[in-house]
Amino acid sequence: MRTYEVLFILSPQVTEEEATTLITDFKGIAEKNGATLKNEEAWGRRRLAYPIHKSNEGIYHLFVLESDSSLSELDRRMKNVDRVLRHVIVRTDLEHKRADKLAKRNPKKERVRPAVAPYGVSAPVQEQQAAAPEPVAAPEPVAAPAAEPEMTTAAAEEPATQA
Numbered sequence: 001m002r003t004y005e006v007l008f009i010l011s012p013q014v015t016e017e018e019a020t021t022l023i024t025d026f027k028g029i030a031e032k033n034g035a036t037l038k039n040e041e042a043w044g045r046r047r048l049a050y051p052i053h054k055s056n057e058g059i060y061h062l063f064v065l066e067s068d069s070s071l072s073e074l075d076r077r078m079k080n081v082d083r084v085l086r087h088v089i090v091r092t093d094l095e096h097k098r099a100d101k102l103a104k105r106n107p108k109k110e111r112v113r114p115a116v117a118p119y120g121v122s123a124p125v126q127e128q129q130a131a132a133p134e135p136v137a138a139p140e141p142v143a144a145p146a147a148e149p150e151m152t153t154a155a156a157e158e159p160a161t162q163a
Contacts, residue, residue, distance in 0.1 A: 001066045003038070003096070006030075008078055008087035009058035012045065019059055022083065027063070029074050035067035052085045064092075 043060035
């Protein structure tokens with residue numbers, strides 16, 4: 001059995017009754033073609049990432065279906081209904097199969113990190129240090145650099161004497 005996720009966005013102008021009839025129609029089309037409904041989620045009204053047909057909102061709905069055949073008839077019907085702004089049908093069993101295969105190939109080792117106190121510090125002292133934060137020292141004022149006296153030509157010509 002193949003697993004599919006069907007996500008579609010209905011126009012915000014669609015009434016509740018009209019939305020429920022569209023959803024039941026789409027479920028009926030999928031079940032008539034041999035698909036079984038595993039999960040259904042109504043995400044409700046959400047803001048769109050960008051305007052579609054001058055609409056900034058849409059009514060989101062998700063189906064998770066299992067089927068041996070393709071869902072081409074459901075795809076065709078969703079394309080023809082004007083009240084469906086966007087839809088996408090994704091086969092998800094391949095991703096689950098890949099994830100299971102990778103999990104078998106690379107089993108994760110459970111890491112256990114010891115809760116050992118640092119060398120020379122006992123556990124009660126360590127807890128006290130964690131509870132009491134260190135005081136922060138006030139920043140020291142920075143003095144402006146002193147202006148250097150200008151050298152005269154006579155002082156520049158004299159060699160420096162060492163003591």
